[in-house]
Amino acid sequence: MPRIEPLNDPYAPEVQASFDRVMRGAPPLALFRTLAVSERAWARFRAGSLLDKGPLSLREREIVIDRTSALNGCEYEWGVHVALFAEAAGLTPQEVAATAAGEVTADWSPAERALLAAVDGLHARSTLSQAEFEALRVHFDDEQMLEIILLCGFYRTVSYLANALDLPLEAGAARFPAAA
Template sequence: MSQTLPRIAPLDPPYAPDIAAQFDRIMRGAPPLMLFRVVAGSARAWEKFTAGGLLDRGPLSLREREIVIDRTCARTGCEYEWGVHVTTFAGAARLTEEQVRATVTGAADAECWSAAEQALIAAVDALHERATLGDAEFAALAAHYDEAQIFEIILLCGFYRTVSYLANGLALPLEEKGARFPQ
């Protein structure tokens, strides 16, 4: 039986004006995600959470960013955040159905990825499994990405591992329109 409410109650509308403005900015007028409604219930958590956001125009392409986020969320078993990102960004990132599926079930060297994308996925896997990059994994990244991009990759892995801890630990119900892990 799936849970319909998270372990910590979300904010309900009407939201305080400052929170409503932040939700509108982040969601561009769409209803706020359950994750945001729950975290925003703690002023300190919300402040720290929003300060750590990495969805701005950083040194990675949208496609590269989403591969890192999707793989990180898949490796942490966070169907909630994986589903939100796949639904929201997979099309714009030009991820095929095979690639979306491979973020959950594929090996880092799956043929659906370019060599640079394989290096991204291998880095995510290494950080997930060992919390570090071996020399070979770092060299593979460095062959395709500059230092600013490598920092971004590591930061994305860490931030979305934290997001996954929040979503999983608070037992957030899956978003109605969010994608589901492939079976």
């Protein structure tokens, strides 16, 4: 049971319109319905969203989001992103599992290994070491570097929300791989 009861259909017209913009016709996620309980929280959350066409490829963006969500123990957000974006991002089942398991294997490109190391560094220390920053710099420009850091921070916040609200996992969303 979520700790704050999400809104239920029918929604106020302005809330329905915002859900339609975000979900593109699909039913709104529990996270969105819960945040919409507070007009301010829902508006601020949408204002911070980074799901638009940004300076990273879909694959790069999803590696950052999946890894950040997994490191924060947020099966809710990890599962939603894996279900909605992993295939389109070209992530293999092994790569998806590795975002949750913590493996940084040789199967990742050098740029992807730099992304994963950056996410790990930001998660562990709230900063990047000089080596992590320089490894990113080889592959990403300033705009992309800022996007990577923003994605990590935003999805840490999303993880806090989903975990603290004890949101039930979405139907059809992926689940963390079983520990080996």
